[in-house]
Amino acid sequence: MKTYSLLIFDWDGTLMDSAAHITLCMRNAIALTAAEPRSDGQIRNIIGLGLDEAVYHLYPQASPSLIRQIVDEYRQEFLVRTTHGSELFAGAREALHGLAAQGYQLAVATGKSRRGLDKVLAETGLDALFPITRCADETRSKPHPQMLDEILTDCDTAVRDALMIGDSIYDLQMAQAIGMDSLAVTYGVHGLERLLQHQPRGYVDNVAAIPAWLTQQQVTE
Structure with a gap:
């Protein structure tokens, strides 16, 4: 028997290699508002949060109007101005189709906006695999x-039957807060040492290893 019936994936840094694109868009947005620059490391650290929360973390002393300006410029950068996007991590597409074929329910919990998630789901052709998704601008x-x-x-699933899979401490903290098991991935924005502080059930070093990790849980329990 499967240990979990529902797998909830983060998107950026877990399924899609988007950290560089997000960082570039935020750098451009900051420059357009003439706000004090932030380093790439500072920007990468807030990937996974909702956009408003992310900008507030970068500028905790800023006025609401400046935060709104940066948010608006970022949306224009990400959705309109930048012509190059991001790619799925190698093996992600195959892993997801394989998990769906095994009967797992798949969902997404992301810091992206609804418009942003719908855009990348359509571009990657993965929208049919994820009938249930949640974005930071709707919750x-x-x-x-x-x-x-x-x-x-929405999935009519108990918390004990679900697994949160993500690359950031925000994913693991979210799972901890509701008593849900989590699986950390080490190839995203936060390093393994930080991730392990939030007690994931395990970790994998590439997305293609997720199905084997799930199979191992079935064997050992």
């Missing part, structure tokens, strides 16, 4: 667990 941002709670309700 509370990570690490608050509301989006997980809503996904569980």
